[in-house]
Amino acid sequence: MSIASYTCPQNREQVVATYFLEHRAKLLDxxxxxxxxxxxxPSSAGADFREVALQQAIRILTDAKPQRVARIxxxxxxxxxxxxxSAHGMKGASGAVRLVSEPDGILSTGGTPS
Amino acid sequence: xxxxxxHIHMVSRTTDDYQRMAQSGCIAVTEPAFWAGFxxxxxxxxxxxxxxxxxxxxxxxxxxxxxxxxxxxINPKEADDPGxxxxxxxxxxxxxxxxxxxxxxEIGLNKNTRNERIILEEQIALAEKHNxxxxxxxxxxxxxxxxxxxxxxxxxASNIDPGRILIDHVEEHTVGEVxxxxxxxxxxxYPDTKMTPQRAADVIEMYGSERIWMNSAGxxxxxxxxxxxxxxxxxxxxxxxxxxxxxxxxxxxxxxxxQSPNFRLE
Ligand SMILES: [Zn+2]
Numbered sequence: 001m002s003i004a005s006y007t008c009p010q011n012r013e014q015v016v017a018t019y020f021l022e023h024r025a026k027l028l029d030x031x032x033x034x035x036x037x038x039x040x041x042p043s044s045a046g047a048d049f050r051e052v053a054l055q056q057a058i059r060i061l062t063d064a065k066p067q068r069v070a071r072i073x074x075x076x077x078x079x080x081x082x083x084x085x086s087a088h089g090m091k092g093a094s095g096a097v098r099l100v101s102e103p104d105g106i107l108s109t110g111g112t113p114s
Numbered sequence: 115x116x117x118x119x120x121h122i123h124m125v126s127r128t129t130d131d132y133q134r135m136a137q138s139g140c141i142a143v144t145e146p147a148f149w150a151g152f153x154x155x156x157x158x159x160x161x162x163x164x165x166x167x168x169x170x171x172x173x174x175x176x177x178x179x180x181x182x183x184x185x186x187x188i189n190p191k192e193a194d195d196p197g198x199x200x201x202x203x204x205x206x207x208x209x210x211x212x213x214x215x216x217x218x219x220e221i222g223l224n225k226n227t228r229n230e231r232i233i234l235e236e237q238i239a240l241a242e243k244h245n246x247x248x249x250x251x252x253x254x255x256x257x258x259x260x261x262x263x264x265x266x267x268x269x270x271a272s273n274i275d276p277g278r279i280l281i282d283h284v285e286e287h288t289v290g291e292v293x294x295x296x297x298x299x300x301x302x303x304y305p306d307t308k309m310t311p312q313r314a315a316d317v318i319e320m321y322g323s324e325r326i327w328m329n330s331a332g333x334x335x336x337x338x339x340x341x342x343x344x345x346x347x348x349x350x351x352x353x354x355x356x357x358x359x360x361x362x363x364x365x366x367x368x369x370x371x372x373q374s375p376n377f378r379l380e
Contacts, residue, residue: 009353093255
């Protein structure tokens with residue numbers, strides 16, 4: 001299915017006028033969260049996989065390519081082929097997966113987000 | 115202005131919520147069977163829950179002029195124990211005679227386990243045997259994409275027309291595949307972990323308004339029983355037409371649900 005273009009009834013200026021303050025606040029929330037992490041002493045376990053995934057997702061925001069939400073959700077998705085028999089003893093969902101490092105230093109989910 | 119909230123767990127909501135929903139234009143709700151926040155200790159607990167859904171809740175809704183319909187199943191979380199789940203599933207056929215039951219739901223996967231999938235497929239078979247509509251729950255976070263694909267594979271292995279199946283809790287990375295495979299798609303508007311009214315309006319702009327609806331999935335957690343009227347306002351302030359707003363919050367639910375002879379708004 002192709003993504004329709006110019007389907008928002010507002011022009012760019014109107015979109016900014018409607019949503020700028022709301023998303024300015026959300027951006028500041030993310031910045032505050034990163035600052036909070038800086039103030040938190042490191043734990044012995046090293047960087048949490050969720051923090052790594054979030055840093056990777058933030059790059060998508062600035063790469064000027066379309067479908068940012070879908071690509072971030074795909075980055076945060078589990079592509080493992082295994083199906084456990086039972087959920088017994090499994091932890092709750094965490095919202096991210098452990099990203100594996102590839103030779104060029106790019107992080108990926110270790111699957112094909114197609 | 116009228117709307118339908120096609121996925122909300124009213125057993126977890128107060129009567130005040132019915133009142134506020136009615137004041138906001140809600141004319142009908144459909145309530146899938148779900149996890150109560152704790153595992154029931156016996157199949158009898160489900161029999162009582164099914165009675166609440168089919169007998170008590172329609173009466174409570176009617177006090178505010180809201181039509182109440184329901185879906186029955188064992189939810190994916192408690193389906194992870196197949197022996198227990200089969201006992202619950204065996205209770206369902208007698209409740210399918212109730213005049214407000216629309217189908218089997220919300221079935222699906224929770225942790226994407228083999229046990230959950232076994233019971234999912236047995237409940238798909240139950241829906242097929244009794245010619246019922248199907249409402250599908252998909253996992254919420256990193257499990258969603260994998261779970262949605264597994265569920266669609268199980269559904270396509272049955273003989274149920276995908277046009278009689280709604281896959282709920284879609285997000286931007288799953289909605290395209292769900293629609294491409296012929297299913298209906300539901301967007302759940304939730305304050306924290308799911309889609310916002312803004313993103314739901316975005317999805318309509320990207321994927322169109324065919325075979326798609328939105329719901330609050332209001333339940334015992336942080337959720338908003340007025341999420342659908344809020345999404346209507348969001349679409350309106352963005353400049354979408356009243357016809358489009360009505361299509362996704364009233365006409366589309368009516369079209370899908372009317373495939374069940376039990377769904378009547380009059
Ligand atoms: Zn639900």
